[in-house]
Each structure stands twice: as structure tokens, then as C-alpha cells.
Amino acid sequence: MAGRFTPRTPNPRQPAAGARTPTPRQPAAGARVPGRKRTWAARSGPLDLALTLGPLRRGPGDPTYRTTPDGAVWRTSRTPAGPATLRVTAAGDTAHAEAWGAGAEWMLEQLPAMLGELDDPEAFEPRHRLLAETHRNRPGLRLTRTGLVLESLIPSVLEQKVTATEAYRAWRLLVRGFGEPAPGAPEGMYVMPDARQWALIPSWEWHRAGVDYKRSDTVMRAVRVARRMEEAAAMDPKDAEARLRLIPGIGPWTAAETLQRAIGAADLVTVGDLHLPGIIGHALAGNRNADDDEMLALLEPYAGQRHRAARLILLSGRVPPRRAPRFQPNNIAVL
Numbered sequence: 001m002a003g004r005f006t007p008r009t010p011n012p013r014q015p016a017a018g019a020r021t022p023t024p025r026q027p028a029a030g031a032r033v034p035g036r037k038r039t040w041a042a043r044s045g046p047l048d049l050a051l052t053l054g055p056l057r058r059g060p061g062d063p064t065y066r067t068t069p070d071g072a073v074w075r076t077s078r079t080p081a082g083p084a085t086l087r088v089t090a091a092g093d094t095a096h097a098e099a100w101g102a103g104a105e106w107m108l109e110q111l112p113a114m115l116g117e118l119d120d121p122e123a124f125e126p127r128h129r130l131l132a133e134t135h136r137n138r139p140g141l142r143l144t145r146t147g148l149v150l151e152s153l154i155p156s157v158l159e160q161k162v163t164a165t166e167a168y169r170a171w172r173l174l175v176r177g178f179g180e181p182a183p184g185a186p187e188g189m190y191v192m193p194d195a196r197q198w199a200l201i202p203s204w205e206w207h208r209a210g211v212d213y214k215r216s217d218t219v220m221r222a223v224r225v226a227r228r229m230e231e232a233a234a235m236d237p238k239d240a241e242a243r244l245r246l247i248p249g250i251g252p253w254t255a256a257e258t259l260q261r262a263i264g265a266a267d268l269v270t271v272g273d274l275h276l277p278g279i280i281g282h283a284l285a286g287n288r289n290a291d292d293d294e295m296l297a298l299l300e301p302y303a304g305q306r307h308r309a310a311r312l313i314l315l316s317g318r319v320p321p322r323r324a325p326r327f328q329p330n331n332i333a334v335l
Helices: 049-056 104-114 129-137 150-158 164-178 195-200 203-208 213-224 226-234 237-244 252-262 276-285 292-302 306-316
Strands: 036-041 065-067 073-079 082-091 094-100
Touching (some): 036 104, 049 065, 049 252, 073 150, 082 104, 150 164, 150 252, 164 203, 195 213, 203 213, 213 226
Antiparallel strands (some): 065 073, 082 094
């Protein structure tokens, strides 16, 4: 008698009663899904990832930048296509890169520029023995060009008139607190917040990170016109600097620190720095008390390549001896 109590024909696609249902295979803990890959060979000699990409690192705990014992450099970015993580290694003049996230293709397209393809180290003519020796001993130095403005502008604003320790701490806390875990990256790496998220950070969180209202207000003004800021990446250095300096709170120091990374500006010197004039004055003229005017005069023979000259001086290690204890920063978060 047919009815609802009639035994049903077993479905061959379903397991028998009491049988164990197979669990879909999951990636092992810590396993990483393969990303998109690219191999690129430089035309201008050996690559040195630490020298070229090092300026993009904001302190030893930067959640957007990491080096690993295998020689790889990991970095995260908020690209026009979305968040992305890049892992790159180099052997001689060849770079091997892998990228994850919505912005992976964009990151791989930018790889040559990031590793200095658009830089011209041969244009540099040393006029001092110190620079000649350092230039010869650093054949892999290239000036990076990320093509992204805000990711260099915001940490540069945080570094205004404070110690590096204070600025690095602020960057670390804000990115970890309001960014997002980086796709495909090792644990603990984050992609910085997008422009909207920066704008939504409450005032007390800036205070907790040790950022005073002048710097936080400057960041707020910049992210409200984020698209216009990013347009500077396609401009020549003079126009790009003028675009950035339309924002109150962004002066020549911040613009130079940003554009040296975003567009690889080889001639843009960081003026207004507390230490750089003295370092360059000491290295080239034995004057540790040099000011910006003297620094620019000493770098005049390197017109067109003044930023590279300053980088080489810093890499030479010829810095004046310390005359006072290291400054101990104040923690405004406890006020």
C-alpha cells in the first residue's frame, strides 16, 4: 500500500543512514592560497630590495611592511582596485613577485616602477669622494615609485614635529585598529584604512594614539579630497608638490617625504628637517650646525639628483656624533 510510510528508494548521492558524511577539504591551518605571480628582470643592474623598498617601512613594527628570513619583502597597499598584499624576492637583477587581494593585478603592474625601473641612477655624477664610494658600494639602490599618495602622505603627517618612535607608534595603532587584515599575508599584517574609514576615526582614538589635533586635522582634510590627492601620482614633481600643499598643514617637508616615495622624485629635498641639514653639512663640509640654506647650497652640484645624494649620505654612515641623550617623548594619551 503506497503512502507516506512506504520505504523510499535510497538516493545514491546521499550517504546511508548512520554513515559518516565526508567533510569538505579545508586549507590547513596557516596555509596560504596561491596568489597571482609575476617575474620581472631589471635592465639597470642588480636589485637590492632593502635599499629600494626600505623607505616604505614606517618603523620596525609597521603592520604594512615586513621582511622574512628567506629574504622576501612583504608589503600591503590600498590600491585603486582594492586591498592587496605583495611578496617579492630578488636574485641578481630578477624579481619574483606574488600578490593577493582585489588589488593584486594592480600591484603586479606597478612592480617595475616600485623596484626602480623609472629611476635613472646613471644620471648621478658624484662630486665628493664620500658620495662616489657610497654610490659604488650600493649598486642596487633605486628610488621607488609606488604610484600611491595617501599611503605615504598620512604617515608623513604623523611624523611632523615628533620623534620617529611616537610617529611609528601612532601609525601602528591606527592601522591595526581601523585597517583590515591583509589578504594572503602573514598574521599581523594589515591594509591601511580607506579614505572614508580615516575620516570616521573618533577624536579620542587619535588622542589615544598620541596624535595631536593639528596632525589629525591635516589627515582629515587630506582624506576628504583623497581622489585629488591621488592624482598627484601622475604629475611632475613641481605640480605634485603644489597639489599637496593646497591642504593646510602640508608644507614642504611633508610634501617631499610623500613624493619621494609616491613618484620617486629624485631631486626633491626634505627641507625643514631637524637633523638632515646637520648630517649633510657634517658629511660634505664638516659643519654639523648647517641650516637648510647651507644644505641646499652643498647639494647644488647635484641638481636633478639631490634626493639621491641625500640618501647616499645617510647610507654612508657619516653622521655627527650625538651630543645629548636621546629625547624621551611625552605620551599625550595619558593626559
